[in-house]
Amino acid sequence: xxxxxxxxxxxxxxxxxxxxxxxxxxxxxxxxxxxxxxxxxxxxxxxxxxxxxxxxxxxxxxxxxxxxxxxxxxxxxxxxxxxxxxxxxxxxxxxxxxxxxxxxxxxxxxxxxxxxxxxxxxxxxxxxxxxxxxxxxxxxxxxxxxxxxxxxxxxxxxxxxxxxxxxxxxxxxxxxxxxxxxxxxxxxxxxxxxxxxxxxxxxxxxxxxxxxxxxxxxxxxxxxxxxxxxxxxxxxxxxxx
Numbered sequence: 001x002x003x004x005x006x007x008x009x010x011x012x013x014x015x016x017x018x019x020x021x022x023x024x025x026x027x028x029x030x031x032x033x034x035x036x037x038x039x040x041x042x043x044x045x046x047x048x049x050x051x052x053x054x055x056x057x058x059x060x061x062x063x064x065x066x067x068x069x070x071x072x073x074x075x076x077x078x079x080x081x082x083x084x085x086x087x088x089x090x091x092x093x094x095x096x097x098x099x100x101x102x103x104x105x106x107x108x109x110x111x112x113x114x115x116x117x118x119x120x121x122x123x124x125x126x127x128x129x130x131x132x133x134x135x136x137x138x139x140x141x142x143x144x145x146x147x148x149x150x151x152x153x154x155x156x157x158x159x160x161x162x163x164x165x166x167x168x169x170x171x172x173x174x175x176x177x178x179x180x181x182x183x184x185x186x187x188x189x190x191x192x193x194x195x196x197x198x199x200x201x202x203x204x205x206x207x208x209x210x211x212x213x214x215x216x217x218x219x220x221x222x223x224x225x226x227x228x229x230x231x232x233x234x235x236x237x238x239x240x241x
Contacts, residue, residue, distance in 0.1 A: 043073070045074065052066075055070045062094065063100070066078075082099065089115045089116075090104045108139045109139075117132060122139060127143060130142075150205045153170070171207040173207045180193045180194070180195060181193065189210060190210050191209040
């Protein structure tokens with residue numbers, strides 16, 4: 001028979017023809033524990049040797065808040081998580097029982113993980129210029145847009161955003177690289193490297209080619225001859241009619 005159950009033991013002693021009945025009741029350990037906790041709960045909670053009233057709240061540390069449970073007499077504590085401003089450059093010290101520090105100087109946290117002062121210029125890429133606004137917070141970035149290349153042989157220089165034309169503006173005409181405003185004869189045509197503005201307002205450098213005047217005059221003469229022949233044929237047809 002287990003001692004952890006409520007049971008009745010009956011001892012029968014037969015002495016001189018007299019029956020003696022002894023009855024004893026045992027209480028389980030779990031019931032003793034519950035009774036003890038209930039008794040302690042009425043008294044309060046003991047935390048680090050100090051008795052706290054039932055249902056009371058107390059702060060053993062600046063960032064820790066505890067409560068004495070009425071029913072169980074147990075102590076339940078919650079630790080506050082200090083969520084600091086990610087853009088803060090300088091924090092205050094924890095003094096006078098203050099849990100979380102506060103921001104003394106606001107800056108800007110960049111993608112490189114560093115916090116920069118207000119007004120500071122941040123350069124992380126040749127074509128991107130970022131700076132910390134005077135009010136702090138998120139950095140402001142300006143992206144440089146490169147114009148159309150003015151040459152056929154641009155060169156990219158390390159640390160420079162847009163490519164440069166070491167030989168100046170030029171055009172490609174067949175296998176020939178022609179500087180701007182230069183003219184060359186190519187297969188009976190006069191080609192010039194010119195700068196102009198397109199419909200989108202963008203400046204371009206391209207080659208424009210025109211046929212020679214002599215060829216143009218010959219073409220015009222041929223067109224005139226064709227027109228005269230057509231006129232003569234029309235006249236002959238009218239006479240026949």
